[in-house]
Amino acid sequence: MANNNLTDAKRAKNDEFYTQYNDIEKEIAAYIEFNPDVFHGKTVLLPCDDPEWSNFTKFFAQNFEHFGLKKLISTSYAVESKIYKGGYQPTSFETNDPQYDQNKTIQNGKIFTLSHDKTGNGKINVEDLEWNYLAGDGDFKSNEVKKLRDEADIIITNPPFSLFKEFLSWIVEAGKEFVIIANMNAITYKEVFPLIKDDKLWLGNGFHAGNAYFSTPFAKEYAEGVYNVETGLVKFRNVCWFTNLDHGRRHQPLPLMTMNDNLKFSKHKEIKGKKSYEQYENYDAIEVSFTDAIPSDYDGVMGVPISFLDKYSPEQFHILGMCENHDLYNLKSKVYSTIECKDAYLKKFGKKGTYDLNASGVVFREGILVKVYQRVLIKHKNTTK
Numbered sequence: 001m002a003n004n005n006l007t008d009a010k011r012a013k014n015d016e017f018y019t020q021y022n023d024i025e026k027e028i029a030a031y032i033e034f035n036p037d038v039f040h041g042k043t044v045l046l047p048c049d050d051p052e053w054s055n056f057t058k059f060f061a062q063n064f065e066h067f068g069l070k071k072l073i074s075t076s077y078a079v080e081s082k083i084y085k086g087g088y089q090p091t092s093f094e095t096n097d098p099q100y101d102q103n104k105t106i107q108n109g110k111i112f113t114l115s116h117d118k119t120g121n122g123k124i125n126v127e128d129l130e131w132n133y134l135a136g137d138g139d140f141k142s143n144e145v146k147k148l149r150d151e152a153d154i155i156i157t158n159p160p161f162s163l164f165k166e167f168l169s170w171i172v173e174a175g176k177e178f179v180i181i182a183n184m185n186a187i188t189y190k191e192v193f194p195l196i197k198d199d200k201l202w203l204g205n206g207f208h209a210g211n212a213y214f215s216t217p218f219a220k221e222y223a224e225g226v227y228n229v230e231t232g233l234v235k236f237r238n239v240c241w242f243t244n245l246d247h248g249r250r251h252q253p254l255p256l257m258t259m260n261d262n263l264k265f266s267k268h269k270e271i272k273g274k275k276s277y278e279q280y281e282n283y284d285a286i287e288v289s290f291t292d293a294i295p296s297d298y299d300g301v302m303g304v305p306i307s308f309l310d311k312y313s314p315e316q317f318h319i320l321g322m323c324e325n326h327d328l329y330n331l332k333s334k335v336y337s338t339i340e341c342k343d344a345y346l347k348k349f350g351k352k353g354t355y356d357l358n359a360s361g362v363v364f365r366e367g368i369l370v371k372v373y374q375r376v377l378i379k380h381k382n383t384t385k
Contacts, residue, residue, distance in 0.1 A: 017214035019158045019181065020233075021055040023207060027179065028059070028156075030205035030247040032067070038245060040068035045152035047140045048159055050076030051112060051129065052093060056157060061114050061126035072114040073148055078107055078137035099132065109138020111148075140170060149174050154245070156180070158214075165191045168242075179204060179243040181212075186242070187306045188322065188374055196309065197319045197329075203310050204241025205249055210310075212239040240310065253316045259295035266293050280361045282334040283323060287363055287372055296380075301331075303361045303375035316381055323361040323375045331377060336362075344369045 031038050044060055051057035057074040064072060094100055111134050118128040136142045140149075140159075149155065149170070158181040159167040169191060171178045186192050195201035213233040220227060222234045257265070259277070266272040268290050277286040277295070285301035288294050291308045303323055312319070321329025336344075336357040345355035347368050360371045 016216050016218065017158060017161070017234075018054055018216065019056065020213055020215075021059055023212065024055055024059045026208065027205050027241055030249065031179070031243075031245045034246055034248045037068070039154070041070050042153040043071040043073065043151060044069060045148055045155045046072070046074035046157050047145060047149070047155065048077060048157050049074040050110060051126075052076075054158075057112055057129070058126055060156075061129055064114055064124045070115070072112075073152065074112045075134065075138050075140075075145055075148065076110045076112075077139070078109050094131075097131070101133065104133045107137070109134040109136060109145075111138075140167060146170075146174075149176065152176060154178065165189060168192065177244055179241060179245055181239060182242055184238045184240045184306065187309060187376075188324075190328075192242075193322055197321065199314055201242055201244055202250055202312070202314075204243045204245075205247050206240060206310060210237055212236045251313055251315060253313050254291070254294065254311045256292075256294055256296035258297045262293050262295055266290075268293055278363045278365075280323075280333075281364055281369065282332055282336070282357065282362045283377065284333050285331075285361070285377055287361060287375070289372070299380065301377055301379055303372070303377055306374055306376055308376055308378070314381075317378045318381050320377045320379060322377060323359075323372075325356070325359045329377075332358075 046054075046056045046060065048054075049056045051061070051074065053076075054074075057072070060067070060069070060072050094105065110131055112129050112131045114124065114126075114129050116128065117124050118130060121127075134144055136144050138145065140146075154177045155171050156179045161183060164182050164186055167180070168182075171180075172195070187196065192201065213228075213231070213235050215233055219232055219234050226236075227234050262271055263274055263276070264272070270289055271277070271293050277288065277298075279286055280303060283301070283303065285303050286298065288302045288304045291305060291311055294302060294304060294308075301320060321331050327335070338354070341354050341357050342352070344357055345351075345353040348355060348370070355369075355371070357369060357371060360373070361375050362369050362371055364370075
């Protein structure tokens with residue numbers, strides 16, 4: 001039981017992040033700038049978004065008329081599912097309502113809807129939100145919430161990080177448009193990368209300077225530099241927006257230099273002064289370890305960091321696949337044997353072990369086979385046949 005509690009606590013700490021209002025505002029503005037009618041006449045579902053804690057419902061309720069929404073729905077998860085339930089204090093928004101039920105507040109999820117001027121003041125905004133208890137706990141996998149998903153046109157939220165794969169599949173199976181937050185490493189998931197490759201999912205406009213700030217009940221437990229005492233927020237650099245709504249930034253070409261200019265003038269010591277780019281031993285491609293070092297005049301395949309996708313323009317590049325273990329995209333030129341992997345480990349680390357050379361791109365450095373970080377394999381669009 002103790003181990004289960006520790007696991008639950010760890011999951012809660014990884015899941016209970018609340019997005020800042022200005023970050024939501026900045027992200028949504030990018031889609032509206034590209035298509036002013038993107039939300040017009042649409043029903044938007046915000047699962048996992050109790051307006052007592054979350055800013056998503058507040059933002060869309062305040063902009064209901066401005067966006068031309070048809071209906072806004074948000075749901076929350078039952079308090080008893082949260083590891084910090086003992087410290088939960090319902091707000092007056094809930095307790096002052098005649099339907100308030102202390103037991104249901106703990107055991108049931110809640111649903112908030114907005115579709116008309118309830119107050120009669122001639123406006124539709126956050127003051128017109130109506131709420132009720134769900135029959136169940138608000139789990140997005142429940143039939144109750146699935147029906148809300150099927151009713152919606154667009155799904156927007158910051159889902160539990162530990163459940164991201166399931167949550168994305170839940171959206172995709174219903175064929176919905178979406179804007180959701182996730183760890184950038186999710187790009188490498190088998191549930192995610194094929195969608196990116198097929199241009200069915202891409203990165204959103206992004207957080208300012210690549211920094212995401214969240215509030216969380218566990219903020220003080222984070223290390224100095226992550227937790228900001230003055231703001232009470234935690235900071236992460238490896239978080240991004242995933243979406244299938246179009247925005248203008250993804251169509252802006254990435255400015256590039258020629259291969260020779262990169263080798264002469266690059267700001268990266270790993271490239272500047274070299275005679276050429278490194279060639280992979282197991283892919284017919286070159287290693288490009290920095291997005292801004294992608295050569296403009298190279299016609300072949302290039303392995304680039306996953307962070308490249310934050311700058312990716314579908315008009316400029318073609319995504320071929322990824323350096324990965326199972327050769328899902330038939331791009332490997334060599335598959336290493338177990339003996340070769342063990343020999344590579346011994347040469348690199350001076351002891352027995354297995355170096356999984358098949359899991360990524362491999363380069364030859366100073367007589368040793370070396371794995372590089374996870375890479376996306378791309379070509380320039382105008383050279384792709």
